[in-house]
Amino acid sequence: MFQRGLGMKKRNGITGALAAAMILTSSASMADSTLGGFVAGAAIGALINNQVNKNKQQRQQQRSTTQRSSSANSFQRQQNREVQAALNGFGFPVGAVDGALGQRSRAAISNYQSYMGYQPTGYLDDFQRQNLVGAHQRLQAGGGAAYPEVVANEGTKGLLKAFSDPTYANRYRNNGVQSASLQNNNAFADQGQSNSAGAAQAATPTIAPLDLSLGQAPTSMASHCELVVGMTQANQGVVLATNISDPEQALGEQFCEARSFAITQSQGLMSQARQTEDQVSAACSQIADAMLPASAQISTADVKLVATTAQGIANGIFNNDMATASGYGQICLGLGYRQDDAKMALGAATVMLATGQMPYAEVMGHHLRWGFGTTRSAEASNAWYDTALTVMEQGAQPVFVPSKTAERNAIIKASIEAPTGGIPPLQSAGNGGLSLPALNLGNN
Numbered sequence: 001m002f003q004r005g006l007g008m009k010k011r012n013g014i015t016g017a018l019a020a021a022m023i024l025t026s027s028a029s030m031a032d033s034t035l036g037g038f039v040a041g042a043a044i045g046a047l048i049n050n051q052v053n054k055n056k057q058q059r060q061q062q063r064s065t066t067q068r069s070s071s072a073n074s075f076q077r078q079q080n081r082e083v084q085a086a087l088n089g090f091g092f093p094v095g096a097v098d099g100a101l102g103q104r105s106r107a108a109i110s111n112y113q114s115y116m117g118y119q120p121t122g123y124l125d126d127f128q129r130q131n132l133v134g135a136h137q138r139l140q141a142g143g144g145a146a147y148p149e150v151v152a153n154e155g156t157k158g159l160l161k162a163f164s165d166p167t168y169a170n171r172y173r174n175n176g177v178q179s180a181s182l183q184n185n186n187a188f189a190d191q192g193q194s195n196s197a198g199a200a201q202a203a204t205p206t207i208a209p210l211d212l213s214l215g216q217a218p219t220s221m222a223s224h225c226e227l228v229v230g231m232t233q234a235n236q237g238v239v240l241a242t243n244i245s246d247p248e249q250a251l252g253e254q255f256c257e258a259r260s261f262a263i264t265q266s267q268g269l270m271s272q273a274r275q276t277e278d279q280v281s282a283a284c285s286q287i288a289d290a291m292l293p294a295s296a297q298i299s300t301a302d303v304k305l306v307a308t309t310a311q312g313i314a315n316g317i318f319n320n321d322m323a324t325a326s327g328y329g330q331i332c333l334g335l336g337y338r339q340d341d342a343k344m345a346l347g348a349a350t351v352m353l354a355t356g357q358m359p360y361a362e363v364m365g366h367h368l369r370w371g372f373g374t375t376r377s378a379e380a381s382n383a384w385y386d387t388a389l390t391v392m393e394q395g396a397q398p399v400f401v402p403s404k405t406a407e408r409n410a411i412i413k414a415s416i417e418a419p420t421g422g423i424p425p426l427q428s429a430g431n432g433g434l435s436l437p438a439l440n441l442g443n444n
């Protein structure tokens with residue numbers, strides 16, 4: 001028994017030793033295999049880690065982009081809510097202030113633009129939006145209390161004009177004085193009639209008739225465009241070249257579109273200038289004063305003479321730098337229209353003429369047509385219109401609403417009558433160009 005037990009112990013020991021040897025052998029073999037696998041696994045792991053990191057970066061970028069997009073959308077909706085609140089405040093109802101500019105909001109924007117004399121596009125440019133929102137902030141601060149007459153006659157929307165033009169309220173204040181005077185006169189008349197028989201009755205007041213003839217020039221370009229836009233709406237659309245029944249309205253629509261384009265262009269250029277608007281405005285006023293000898297000639301002198309005079313003055317102002325002259329000309333033209341300063345706008349257009357950009361002759365045509373900053377002369381205006389049309393037909397770059405050049409030129413051409421006097425249009429030199437004096441524009 002003892003031997004059998006001893007044998008079993010030996011066998012168990014051998015078995016255990018064999019098992020241990022197998023385990024050691026297997027472990028060594030696995031170690032060799034794992035070493036090679038570790039090298040390969042390490043490379044694969046690195047790739048996996050790289051991909052994981054890339055995925056993390058992509059998710060972070062996506063979250064960042066989403067956050068920026070969300071921030072941009074939130075900012076835009078906030079701006080939209082400001083616009084909607086302002087439109088509601090000034091009597092152009094949009095309904096709920098939800099930041100979504102739908103059909104009703106677009107219609108309200110168009111009504112606001114029409115009222116202010118802008119093109120009724122339904123979409124605000126930066127200047128129009130700032131003007132609207134800024135005026136609303138002033139309204140909320142109680143600024144309307146200074147213009148009770150305007151509110152009484154036009155509602156809160158009248159404050160849009162009163163805030164931008166301090167003299168706007170005078171039209172109602174003057175009427176108030178006149179009305180009081182008439183009431184007093186009528187009271188005197190009533191008192192005279194109540195006197196005993198034989199007493200002299202007070203004379204009835206004499207009211208001078210209104211002169212509504214075409215010879216009376218509008219005093220405000222903005223008001224003129226407001227009337228033009230109102231007539232456009234009444235006509236349910238602009239006058240086209242194929243149905244010119246009212247040339248004055250057709251030309252008025254083209255003037256107001258050019259005016260709106262110039263204002264927008266000026267705002268864009270001013271945003272790039274390192275000067276305040278007051279500084280630019282002061283410079284534009286000085287330029288307009290300097291250009292008076294040329295702009296004063298547009299109703300009586302030949303186009304070539306005006307261009308030559310303007311070029312001589314501009315060379316002195318801008319030291320022969322016509323690039324600077326052109327920049328100031330475009331800025332001052334739009335600024336003049338925005339400030340309703342006809343002299344500034346006309347002086348700026350004369351500067352553009354000096355730089356050789358003859359399509360700006362259209363501006364002279366419009367100003368002469370209605371007497372904005374110059375003597376009113378429809379006959380003289382036709383020659384300037386013709387000049388602008390002629391140079392564009394011969395390849396000159398259009399300067400107002402280039403995408404609608406063909407349509408605009410056709411309307412202007414159909415609206416004007418053949419010149420019968422005044423300033424003759426520029427004549428062709430016979431070689432595809434114009435008979436113009438050689439201008440030194442700083443390139444020689």
